[in-house]
Amino acid sequence: MTKKAIYPGTFDPLTNGHLDLLSRAAKIFDRVVLAIAESPSKCLLFNLDERVALANQATASLPNITVIGFSDLMTNFVRKQRGNIIIRGMRTMMDIEYETQLAQINRHLMPELETIFMMPAKSVSYISSTLVKEIALHGGDVEHFLPTKIAQEVRARLHP
Template identity: 50%
Template structure:
């Protein structure tokens, strides 16, 4: 039986921490769907189309990884794609508390859906998209946080003043 997993997020932008979880998850599952949420309430820096394009480029070498955008309930998306596993990255206890609540809600909405929590590689444990944007906003070097292509895209959003 092939297990399909979904790694959902806003990915605004996709960081090396996200990419680490994607690469590790791709080894564990026959198919991994990176599902990028529209999430307008977060006021993303990049459009959904831009985030999908960047993630597709960053995961191009992983043949069993698909990248899609979505604007629906995650439990419904999982059902549509016959996914039975959600992958969630957790960096801290507060992340875990929040993610546990989401996992329980998703399981109520879709009883076939299990959530697996993955800790990031130690070198990325502090990293978030918010940190990347804040460093870039102040013209700091984000090259150790994102791929080169994503670095260029982020830097272009924050022209030097």
């Protein structure tokens, strides 16, 4: 049986912290779906198609990663993908509280769903998409936090 996991999130933008978790998950699971949520309630830098395209470029060297955009309830998306495992990243105590609550809600909606929490490598554990956008907005260098192409796109979007 193929082991498949789904790593959902907004990924606006996809950071080196996300890539750390993805590359490690790719070693554990036969297939990993990077599920990019449309998230219309958030103030996003990139639309869904742009985030999917950027993520496809950033994950091209990981052959067992598939990038898919979605606008459904996450548990409905997981069912459509015939999955029962999701991966969630945890960096801080605040993440632990939020992610625990989210895992419990998801399990209520889909009792067979398992959530696997992964901590990013120490070297990228402090990176968040929100902070990276804030740094870039004020002209700071984001090259260390993002894949090169994504860093270029963030700069171009914020400083045309």
